[in-house]
Amino acid sequence: MKNLVDVTIVNVAIPTGRESRGATFGHIQWIAVGHALAAGLITGGRLGDIRGRERVLPTPVGLAGLLLGAFIVEPKEP
Numbered sequence: 001m002k003n004l005v006d007v008t009i010v011n012v013a014i015p016t017g018r019e020s021r022g023a024t025f026g027h028i029q030w031i032a033v034g035h036a037l038a039a040g041l042i043t044g045g046r047l048g049d050i051r052g053r054e055r056v057l058p059t060p061v062g063l064a065g066l067l068l069g070a071f072i073v074e075p076k077e078p
Contacts, residue, residue: 010035 014028023031048056 010032014032017023018028044056044060
């Protein structure tokens with residue numbers, strides 16, 4: 001729940017940060033993705049502490065494999 005609130009706060013603050021800092025869309029995208037990844041790593045680490053790394057690790061590794069496969073199979077634009 002805390003991660004959802006954190007990501008929501010970052011998304012609400014993006015327009016103000018963009019105007020005051022003169023950031024491009026790419027900069028804002030890096031900030032949002034970095035924050036979401038950090039929140040996911042903290043949650044995943046805690047889950048690994050509770051349930052054990054051997055049980056938790058296959059899920060993100062499998063997800064990363066599926067996403068990588070989707071990017072490889074995606075048709076390229078001519």
